[in-house]
Amino acid sequence: MEGQVQKRRILLVVAYDGTNYHGWQLQPESVTIEGVLNETLSSLFQEEIQVIGASRTDAGVHAYGNVAVFDTTARIPAEKIPYALNRKLPEDIRIQRAVQVAEDFHPRRCESRKTYEYRILNTKFPIPQKRLYSHWTYYDLDVERMQQAAECLIGEHDFKSFCSVNTQAESTVRRLYELYVGRDAGSPEEIVIRVTGNGFLYNMVRIIAGTLIEVGRGRLEPEDVARMLEVKDRQSGGPTAPARGLTLVEYHFVELEDKKLEKPSEIG
């Protein structure tokens, strides 16, 4: 009679530069974040491992703190996993943290808040060092108008006008806790849109960004955005801003509050 091997569920906070990936989700013919994590974990722990991701980011989208969980029989302490894994991962993916969680914890089936950031480089000519992590536009954007327009989106709303028609979501109602528009204090030629919500529809942040850019350059009025929300029709929303400007900043899971999944940047 063989003894049952105890499996633990481990949660990873994952940062990546999405430039060279076909997004998060596993695809047979393309290199994806999920695919690389599965391969690297399976090779490290010598067992077949499949991660479950919290957010299936699109091709070209970046993350400081996406989340994935996986099950393993390996007995390595959770806090040592980032060191072991980072040695084997390509340099555009880096684990920021690992903690053990309940066996049934599922990152897409529990209450969470997540924060995205959309960066716009607003200069006369592109700046090469910013090209992979921001969307460049030479139209002179009025940040105050963008702030005004953003206000009506905060709170619980039906975001159908700000959602790709390809969505599979049953409900298009979401709650935004915060939607900030301002210049980066250390790099004032970059405008940052920072948004925290209980969930986001497909392309929602990129459509909000595309719409606010239209307001900033004067092609839409701030009041138009409230009207877009009301009509609940994607046709009325602004364009979808490019993927490269978007970064998934962080996740907060209500049931893991004590695990402290803060911004990965802090010195531990």
Next chain:
Amino acid sequence: MEGQVQKRRILLVVAYDGTNYHGWQLQPESVTIEGVLNETLSSLFQEEIQVIGASRTDAGVHAYGNVAVFDTTARIPAEKIPYALNRKLPEDIRIQRAVQVAEDFHPRRCESRKTYEYRILNTKFPIPQKRLYSHWTYYDLDVERMQQAAECLIGEHDFKSFCSVNTQAESTVRRLYELYVGRDAGSPEEIVIRVTGNGFLYNMVRIIAGTLIEVGRGRLEPEDVARMLEVKDRQSGGPTAPARGLTLVEYHFVELEDKKLEKPSEIG
């Protein structure tokens, strides 16, 4: 009898991501910024063009505002050159500005001030999106100690201890007008060293950065830096910090003050 074709001298402000280049200076077997500019300008204007660069940055070093001049018989207005050139350049090089200057203006033979920035990412684990433009260190750096140590370097000094032994400079005396150490306001996990001077010796900013990192992590005392200056011996200086953290931010030429070569980020 053929008429003499009038040549004009044009100054370019050049931004580049140095990651994929073997530095500025022309090399027969390697891709360099100078080489790409020569080829692109020659092809655009259908005449042989060779630029003269202000700063021959090393492999992996970046720029927001390096400067190059070249002579051309082409009659295109100077302010249209960035648009024409940027359409033909690879996306990791972008012209920020072009102005006509005196025929004998030489960017290395006139009085100038230049500003460099050195970025340190001080986090427990690397952040992939920052890897090409900052030097990552997990030692917890004390910024106040680094500021203290930096003070003694401001002003006119013999920087022999902060200069690669490979230098060809006749004098190792330089004047620093400003040397700032602080956290990036928009990204506080990044420490920025910003230095303006009338000239810099070979590897000087990277040795200053390497030395300040030693102070920040506690392996040197702030007072040690003043002693290093005094002994005038490279052996006494700190290590040379990696190229990827270094960016040439901008040039000011005293005789071109009215041409306003400001930071390229402003909307023109």
